[in-house]
Amino acid sequence: MNAEIIRRYGESRLPRYTSYPTAPRFSPSIGAGTYRDWLATVPESDPVSLYLHVPFCRSMCWYCGCHTTITQKDAPILDYLTVLKQEIKLVSKAIGRRQSVSEVHFGGGTPTIMTPDEFLDLTATLNKAFDLGDAAELAVEIDPRTLTLEMSEALGQAGMTRASLGVQSFDPKVQKAINRIQSAEQTGTAHANLRKAGATSVNFDLIYGLPHQTVDSAIETARVAAAMRPERFAVFGYAHVPTFKKHQRLIDTAALGDAHERHAQAEAIAATLCEAGYRRIGLDHFALPEDSLSIAAGRQALHRNFQGYTTDNASTLIGFGSSAIGRLAEGYAQNDVAIGRYANLISSGELATSKGYRLTREDRIRAWIIERLMCDFQVDFGAMPDGFDLPDESIGKANQPLQTLVADGIANWHGDTLRVDTQHRFLVRTVASCFDAYLGETGRTHATAA
Known part of the structure; x- marks a missing residue:
């Protein structure tokens, strides 16, 4: 990874994408x-x-x-x-x-x-x-x-x-x-x-x-x-x-x-x-x-x-347990982080869920793309599961943040397959973030990209 790429992208703070959203x-x-x-x-x-x-x-x-x-x-x-x-x-x-x-x-x-x-x-x-x-x-x-x-x-x-x-x-x-x-x-x-x-x-x-x-x-x-x-x-x-x-x-x-x-x-x-x-x-x-x-x-x-x-x-x-997150077909559910509140809820016979997220169809599509990028360093848009499709301007080659990364050589296209360049593998989260519809909305501080 050259010094200019590290300078431009290495200090960006991004999620680790252990879930999406x-x-x-x-x-x-x-x-x-x-x-x-x-x-x-x-x-x-x-x-x-x-x-x-x-x-x-x-x-x-x-x-x-x-x-x-x-x-x-x-x-x-x-x-x-x-x-x-x-x-x-x-x-x-x-x-x-x-x-x-x-x-x-x-x-x-x-x-x-x-x-x-x-x-x-x-x-x-x-x-x-x-x-x-x-x-x-x-x-x-x-x-x-x-x-x-x-x-x-x-x-x-x-x-x-x-x-x-x-x-x-x-x-x-x-x-x-x-x-x-x-x-x-x-x-x-x-x-x-x-x-x-x-x-x-x-x-x-x-x-x-x-x-x-x-x-x-x-x-x-x-x-x-x-x-x-x-x-x-x-x-x-x-x-x-x-x-x-x-x-x-x-x-x-x-x-x-x-x-x-x-x-x-x-x-x-x-x-x-x-x-x-x-x-x-x-x-x-x-x-x-x-x-x-x-x-x-x-x-x-x-x-x-x-x-x-x-x-x-x-x-x-x-x-x-306190703060534990569950993932079900419908979405995510997280227990109360505070041990005392978690304990009080469970002791009263109630589940301790304090927040969560209900997945939309688009969330599932984006989650699949991000997981494949994070796991395989590539995603074949032509092999997406049945029913997984989004307009090109929303998620495909016309994705403007992604186009910038492609122009910089961090990612590249081979037909319908998007690949992260081998020498830039530590910026895979940067590529994945191009498909994150919610990035930057919460103000949360994440880990640096490299």
């Missing part, structure tokens, strides 16, 4: 009653995915953009788990049966902040309310600094198949600047224990663009991490949005690199992982060739949801 478009007009109606229409023959949000950590990582709360006490966690189990039962009742499940994902926060017994009790509640079966994938996000051997064993007992470990950077200077001290040895021990417990697929999260991070330190982190041989990596650019995440004000902005430095770090990590035998998947993932993510990418069968790139093709995603 994006969450800032959600409205309070979608409440508990609407969500309950949607749940009642979930097809019995269509397995669903479940996401459970556990919004607690023992300490705050200053780069964090998640909805989480810091607690040194166990009582708030226990209270929350009690409510979470009530919500699971309420949702199952609204569906009207013990719905089959293809995938369960525990996110946060730090889901493994629970004790082993608490985690097993929570998964037992899930199993009573939903049909997980033997084929369901069970994925857990993990902080290696606090993972115990006993918790690893409990995860295995619960049926964990995938684990995602936060690494970010092994550079001590960077770790101090983001308030996350974590050795490679800690990470390696956690990884080994999870393997012994039954994890067949492990992901490491890395971040570029952190304070004091350099190309050399990014390469060294990627080299050390790749030597542990997880199946996957997710490599994200740090999004500095202190207006929305006040703890990010503790990060020295003078220590953050510009768009050129961020891009150099991202490319250095990519090159290191590729040299170690990983394939580039989508915008920011890497996987070993035999991993299911690589196989799906080769078949152009990748999908994208709130957890990033996935092989999960369930049409329904049900979110549990």
